[in-house]
Amino acid sequence: MMEYLNIHHVSIAVRDLTRAKQFYSEVLQLQELTRPPFQSKGAWYAIGDQQLHLIECPDGEALREGPINSQDSHFAVWVKSYRDTIAWLEQAGIPYEARPESVAGFSQIYILDVDHHIIEFDAAYHS
CATH class of the missing domain: 3.10.180.10 (2,3-Dihydroxybiphenyl 1,2-Dioxygenase, domain 1)
Structure with missing residues (x-):
């Protein structure tokens, strides 16, 4: 194995x-x-x-063109602070979808990159 x-x-x-x-x-x-x-x-x-x-891959196609759908392909990065990440995204002008009390057991924030790949940022609740 x-x-x-x-x-x-x-x-x-x-x-x-x-x-x-x-x-x-x-x-x-x-x-x-x-x-x-x-x-x-x-x-x-x-x-x-x-x-x-x-x-x-210039001819590549993301599966999405519309809003963020967390059921679609994505990768997640654990961050130190949910609040600091939200503040940083707002300062950078990056649209996001926040789930501060996610049923996952930790806070989640979703963004799209320039090719519409979904990136998830995760942090401990209330961090």
């Missing part, structure tokens, strides 16, 4: 790498990592001990 340790990375397709990097590097302020010289264009980011990989 395999022994699972953790998720190493999540990869998502982006239509325009320059635009996506501006969002993830400058808006979300993730730390960019050195990426091997693959034939494809992309960027790697650190999120704690895990990674987010962006791969440029």
